Amino acid sequence: MTIGETVLNYVNGEWMPSSSKEVDSSLNPANKGQVVGYIQRSSKEDLNRAAEAADQARHAWRKLSGTARGSYLYKVADLLEQRLAEVAEAMTLEMGKTFEEAKGETARGVAILRYYAGEGMRKVGDVIPSSDSEALMFTTRVPLGVVGVIAPWNFPVAIPVWKIAPALIYGNTVVFKPASETAVTAAKLMSCFHDAKLPPGVINMVTGRGSEIGQAIIDHPSIHGITFTGSNQVGKRVALGALARGAKYQLEMGGKNPVIVADDADLDLAVEATVSGGLRSTGQKCTATSRVIVQSGVYEAFKAKLLDRVKQLRIGDGMDPQTWMGPCASEGQYETVLSYIRKGQEEGATLLYGGDVPDNGGNGYYVKPAVFENVSPDMVIAREEIFGPVLALLKVDSIADALALANDTEFGLSASIFTKNIGYMLTFIQDMDAGLVRINAESAGVELQAPFGGMKQSSSHSREQGQAAIEFYTSIKTVFVKS
Incomplete structure (x- = not known):
């Protein structure tokens, strides 16, 4: 998309208008008169469509080898690197950080994608001695299923990527809600996933207000895990909603x-x-x-x-x-x-x-x-x-x-x-x-290769980034085999 266009939702491999037909303006904070783009005020219906697409795609995606999933992430990384200046310019126009900082953040997104692409080749379990000498016991890891990603506006490339990339490499599918303030940047990021030809439904993006789309992610029964970065007030709503229906959640919140x-x-x-x-x-x-x-x-x-x-x-x-x-x-x-x-x-x-x-x-x-x-x-x-x-x-x-x-x-x-x-x-x-x-x-x-997260009210006590990310995006399955 070009500057000044309407950001469409990305659902099941296609760019789609919202059902509401309503939009909000994304303004340049350095020049309040410049509209960077128009952001669809999507509805719960649009989110449901994305969650259904992700749910249908997850079974085939998880059956791919880690190497095969990693090959898609390498392609996304290459495309993002080729478009680095374009993405960084959109970021600067939308949220104001300097162009040099925006380029640095986009380059970091490239590095994160490549890091997690490589994770597809790493071990996902351990052999454990059994008390039965004729049995084999080991652990493996299985994906949660569909992961909802709710990202903030201050790092509109790095934070979504450090959530989406591990979710995908470990076999999950994704429903992504970007911050409305930086949805133009998010759409440019999403176009890299689209052009890398990930299977339809593996990654989806729905724009809109947190009270509508964020809450729909919290409540949706087909979304098995939610990763959130933002305010403590909203983070507590995510936690309570996920807990009520037994979904896994991960929160990164404030700091002083x-x-x-x-x-x-x-x-x-x-x-x-x-x-x-x-x-x-x-x-x-x-x-x-x-x-x-x-x-x-x-x-x-x-x-x-x-x-x-x-x-x-x-x-x-x-x-x-x-x-x-x-x-x-x-x-x-x-x-x-x-x-x-x-x-x-x-x-x-x-x-x-x-x-x-x-x-x-x-x-x-x-x-x-x-x-x-x-x-x-x-x-x-x-x-x-x-x-x-x-x-x-x-x-x-x-x-x-x-x-x-x-x-x-x-x-x-x-x-x-x-x-x-x-x-x-x-x-x-x-x-x-x-x-x-x-x-x-x-x-x-x-x-990016080190665990990141807070203590006290800064976090849900989980960790993002590095190899620690596997702890949230997967569950351990213990296997006992006897002939």
């Missing part, structure tokens, strides 16, 4: 991710990682740095370096190669970020820099990165996920105090520390309640 800067840290490294981890993609990452916990001995020096670096950042249209940070992804997200900045000021935090609209922000959802200090742990900006370019500085006297403060949150997704002290490192690794901990590196780094 800390970085600890010890008094022996390389401050230049810590500043660069804090800025990158907290403000790239306009802070719209679940792993983005939000709380910056700094030991008092280096607090003033770190603050000065941080402010100097933040003031250098160029804000603008993501398609401009000079832009470092683009706009918020939508009007709703823009208003949310501004409301948190106002709340921080109302509660008594000191706004050191930013938080207002830049001079070039007249036709887009631009916000200058905000840096607060004098933030107390009970303030809203220190407790709730903002999902925007807001950093809260907190001063502590010791690493023990820093860890206690870092853990004082309902979330537990990612965290990082900057120090040269091996004792601090080991204590941080042991005591930090987060699913991803990083030493002398930004909080937002996630590698």
